[in-house]
Amino acid sequence: MLRLACVFALCAALSLAEAAGARAPAAATIRGRVNIPNPLSAALPRPGIADLGRDTNYQPAAPRRAVVYLETAPQPAFEEGVAGRATMKQEHETFVPHVLAIRAGTVVDFPNGDPFFHNVFSLSKPQPFDLGRYAKGRSKSVQFDEPGIVRVFCEIHSHMSAFILVFSHRFFAVTDDDGRYRIERVPAGTYTLTAWYEAVAQQSRPVTVPEQGGAVDVDFTLRDR
Amino acid sequence: MKLLSSLTNRIFLASAALAMLCTGTAIYLVNARVTASAEEELQRRLRQTGALVDQQRATVSGLFTVLARTVADLPKLKAAVDTHDPPTVQPIAAEYREAVHADMLLVDDQAGRVLGSIAPPGVVLDLASPLPSVADAHAGREGQALLPLHGALLELISVPIAAGEPAQIVGTLTLGFLLDDALAGRFKQLTGSEIAFAVRGRVVASTLAAPARPSLEAFLRANGRQNDVAADGEHYVALRRPLDPSVGPSLFATRRDGTPRTAGGRSAETEVVILRSRSESLRLLRPIQAALLATGLVAVLLAIALSYTIARTITRPLAAITDVMKQMAATGDLTRKIDWQPSRWDDEDAQLLARTFNTLTGSITRFQREAAERERLSARGRLSTVIAHEVRNPLMIIKASLRPLTRGSATPTEVREAAADIDEEVQRLNRLTNEVLDFARPMRFDLAPVDLAELCEAAATAAGAGFAAVSIRVTLDRTIGLVVTDAERLRSALVNVIVNACHAVTERATAHAGAAERAGAGSRAAAPPPDVQLVTQRCGPDRFEIVVRDGGIGIEASELPRVFDPYFTTKRAGTGLGLAITRNIIEGLGGAIRVTSQRGVGTEVRIELPVDAA
Numbered sequence: 001m002l003r004l005a006c007v008f009a010l011c012a013a014l015s016l017a018e019a020a021g022a023r024a025p026a027a028a029t030i031r032g033r034v035n036i037p038n039p040l041s042a043a044l045p046r047p048g049i050a051d052l053g054r055d056t057n058y059q060p061a062a063p064r065r066a067v068v069y070l071e072t073a074p075q076p077a078f079e080e081g082v083a084g085r086a087t088m089k090q091e092h093e094t095f096v097p098h099v100l101a102i103r104a105g106t107v108v109d110f111p112n113g114d115p116f117f118h119n120v121f122s123l124s125k126p127q128p129f130d131l132g133r134y135a136k137g138r139s140k141s142v143q144f145d146e147p148g149i150v151r152v153f154c155e156i157h158s159h160m161s162a163f164i165l166v167f168s169h170r171f172f173a174v175t176d177d178d179g180r181y182r183i184e185r186v187p188a189g190t191y192t193l194t195a196w197y198e199a200v201a202q203q204s205r206p207v208t209v210p211e212q213g214g215a216v217d218v219d220f221t222l223r224d225r
Numbered sequence: 226m227k228l229l230s231s232l233t234n235r236i237f238l239a240s241a242a243l244a245m246l247c248t249g250t251a252i253y254l255v256n257a258r259v260t261a262s263a264e265e266e267l268q269r270r271l272r273q274t275g276a277l278v279d280q281q282r283a284t285v286s287g288l289f290t291v292l293a294r295t296v297a298d299l300p301k302l303k304a305a306v307d308t309h310d311p312p313t314v315q316p317i318a319a320e321y322r323e324a325v326h327a328d329m330l331l332v333d334d335q336a337g338r339v340l341g342s343i344a345p346p347g348v349v350l351d352l353a354s355p356l357p358s359v360a361d362a363h364a365g366r367e368g369q370a371l372l373p374l375h376g377a378l379l380e381l382i383s384v385p386i387a388a389g390e391p392a393q394i395v396g397t398l399t400l401g402f403l404l405d406d407a408l409a410g411r412f413k414q415l416t417g418s419e420i421a422f423a424v425r426g427r428v429v430a431s432t433l434a435a436p437a438r439p440s441l442e443a444f445l446r447a448n449g450r451q452n453d454v455a456a457d458g459e460h461y462v463a464l465r466r467p468l469d470p471s472v473g474p475s476l477f478a479t480r481r482d483g484t485p486r487t488a489g490g491r492s493a494e495t496e497v498v499i500l501r502s503r504s505e506s507l508r509l510l511r512p513i514q515a516a517l518l519a520t521g522l523v524a525v526l527l528a529i530a531l532s533y534t535i536a537r538t539i540t541r542p543l544a545a546i547t548d549v550m551k552q553m554a555a556t557g558d559l560t561r562k563i564d565w566q567p568s569r570w571d572d573e574d575a576q577l578l579a580r581t582f583n584t585l586t587g588s589i590t591r592f593q594r595e596a597a598e599r600e601r602l603s604a605r606g607r608l609s610t611v612i613a614h615e616v617r618n619p620l621m622i623i624k625a626s627l628r629p630l631t632r633g634s635a636t637p638t639e640v641r642e643a644a645a646d647i648d649e650e651v652q653r654l655n656r657l658t659n660e661v662l663d664f665a666r667p668m669r670f671d672l673a674p675v676d677l678a679e680l681c682e683a684a685a686t687a688a689g690a691g692f693a694a695v696s697i698r699v700t701l702d703r704t705i706g707l708v709v710t711d712a713e714r715l716r717s718a719l720v721n722v723i724v725n726a727c728h729a730v731t732e733r734a735t736a737h738a739g740a741a742e743r744a745g746a747g748s749r750a751a752a753p754p755p756d757v758q759l760v761t762q763r764c765g766p767d768r769f770e771i772v773v774r775d776g777g778i779g780i781e782a783s784e785l786p787r788v789f790d791p792y793f794t795t796k797r798a799g800t801g802l803g804l805a806i807t808r809n810i811i812e813g814l815g816g817a818i819r820v821t822s823q824r825g826v827g828t829e830v831r832i833e834l835p836v837d838a839a
Binding site: 094098121122123124125151153154155156157158159160161198199200 | 298299300301303304305307308310313388389390392393
């Protein structure tokens with residue numbers, strides 16, 4: 001479904017690209033807070049294979065992050081091409097960050113910070129890759145050109161996974177520790193704002209950015225599907 | 226009953242009956258025990274097999290559960306399921322199915338869409354409706370289900386596929402293994418029992434051949450009212466166990482925190498039936514039973530033979546003894562011995578009996594011989610003495626008388642004297658011969674009525690003729706009258722008795738005279754009465770008595786018992802046959818004669834006779 005949404009976004013963007021004229025950009029900010037399900041709780045031992053299928057109350061210590069983005073983006077966003085670099089470390093048997101949102105064309109480095117091997121791979125359609133095994137201190141990179149959601153796994157450690165959300169525009173934000181987000185310099189217009197959490201919960205709201213700019217506050221409360 | 230009357234038969238029958246009773250009881254008990262033990266064994270094996278099947282199923286289920294969990298945790302599968310792309314997932318699913326040797330593998334995503342599935346050959350899974358275990362897995366639990374197929378049961382184990390932290394269910398993995406004829410066959414190899422899997426009373430897979438299945442299904446329908454199945458010519462003992470996965474044994478029956486695990490699968494009324502052939506176990510018993518029977522027969526035959534042989538050791542000697550006794554009875558010969566050699570095995574007591582019998586007859590023989598010998602000796606001795614005496618004297622006298630005649634110079638007076646002597650001696654010899662012959666010959670009596678008084682007087686007169694000094698007083702009971710008897714013989718018997726009395730009286734008188742002479746003229750001892758009394762009297766309605774009493778010299782007490790013995794005499798002359806002949810006569814006439822005497826006082830002879838001797 002997300003794939004579909006991205007395709008739709010792409011089409012929409014393309015169609016908008018043919019629209020005449022560029023609007024005068026207003027320095028509008030969309031900000032808000034995303035309340036995510038499963039509030040933090042005390043760390044319990046990570047469940048192993050034997051616990052699969054059983055009810056556990058395990059919550060990882062790291063805070064959960066959501067990604068908020070515009071599904072339909074104004075045309076200039078596509079023109080601002082910024083090819084950057086991002087990093088997704090493997091640290092303490094976890095991918096850090098757990099959720100990475102990047103623009104298409106970004107190269108992501110995957111350095112191994114653990115004193116043992118990791119084998120980062122993904123089968124996701126936008127960018128399947130398999131970096132092979134490498135030890136501490138080494139790193140490999142992947143360039144993500146296709147927009148979409150890439151799920152990253154470690155071949156050796158079955159509990160490790162991470163999301164890389166590849167956007168073709170820049171109008172996205174990852175929530176901070178408190179769940180707050182800011183999307184800067186959004187041109188005026190009406191868009192669909194989506195809050196996405198861990199492929200578990202997703203909510204879309206229409207949002208209108210006024211001509212005069214300013215800030216638009218949109219809060220999301222996500223529930224478990 | 227005649228059969229029991231003989232000792233041989235009794236011993237034989239008792240031993241044979243005892244042997245048969247003991248052997249029969251022993252064999253019966255052993256047989257009962259062996260059969261009971263075989264039945265016990267059968268039941269035990271049945272229960273064992275049931276436990277084994279349960280355990281095997283639990284093991285396999287547990288194993289596949291663990292395998293499912295492991296496979297569901299593989300990052301590659303998680304990544305593949307996360308793509309929601311069947312072409313990506315299917316090859317991975319096939320690879321894993323082969324790796325774990327499952328008969329079936331199914332992968333779906335959290336929406337229930339099947340991403341990969343490999344079914345057992347020939348089986349088409351109906352995936353339109355979700356499998357019951359899969360629903361459990363989507364709910365986060367591990368699910369188990371039993372799916373009836375044609376010809377097999379498919380046991381399913383479903384586990385959720387989780388990814389991310391916290392773990393979220395991205396899909397489910399289901400492994401399946403078949404309970405089919407092949408599996409049943411492996412069970413049968415392990416346990417030797419027939420196995421059948423049944424759903425709702427219908428046999429789905431089994432080791433029994435197809436013809437046997439209808440009777441098995443009938444048994445299942447009977448629903449516990451019978452425990453035996455007769456199928457295909459054999460009798461089976463059957464045990465039913467449910468295959469309900471929701472309450473089946475599991476390696477992980479409780480969770481880590483101790484709460485029991487419950488799977489959501491509903492029972493499909495599936496069960497496993499375990500059969501063991503009772504006919505076969507009974508068949509195995511047959512050699513034992515045959516051996517027991519053979520032993521029993523041999524024992525009985527031996528017992529019969531042995532008891533017969535033992536009985537014979539008694540009856541052979543007994544038969545020999547009784548044979549000899551029968552011959553003794555038939556021939557009257559008391560001297561026969563048992564002519565029989567005892568063998569070592571013959572009964573000791575019977576041998577003793579035979580030996581004692583022989584001793585007895587030996588003694589009888591000896592006694593007979595001795596008695597005869599004694600009899601001969603005494604009679605012969607006496608006879609020879611008498612003959613020697615009584616015959617030689619006359620012969621001497623005859624010879625002496627003949628001497629002057631042979632010389633030829635005898636005067637006629639001498640010749641006449643010699644002739645008279647010879648005649649007298651010849652008469653004496655004649656008398657002697659007659660007496661001996663009389664005694665030796667059996668007497669024949671000439672019975673006729675006779676006047677007793679007349680007979681007694683005649684006898685007294687004849688007897689007293691030679692004794693002048695003796696007076697015979699006769700006292701007669703005239704009422705007796707006529708008696709039937711042999712007059713001549715009775716008269717001679719009486720004469721003999723009276724003559725004896727007269728001799729006794731004369732001898733006493735002579736002795737007295739001699740004693741008086743020796744004593745001298747001064748003795749005044751009285752002379753003994755010089756008479757003999759003869760009295761007749763009645764004694765009873767048809768008996769009478771003749772008593773001859775004398776005051777003679779008497780008989781010595783030591784010689785009194787022998788006065789009637791033939792050739793017994795105290796006189797220097799005489800054959801000693803007189804009283805013997807007298808007794809023969811009296812007893813021959815149906816009477817009795819008794820003598821009482823006291824030496825120096827007198828003698829009494831009582832003759833008792835019947836009035837009618839006929």
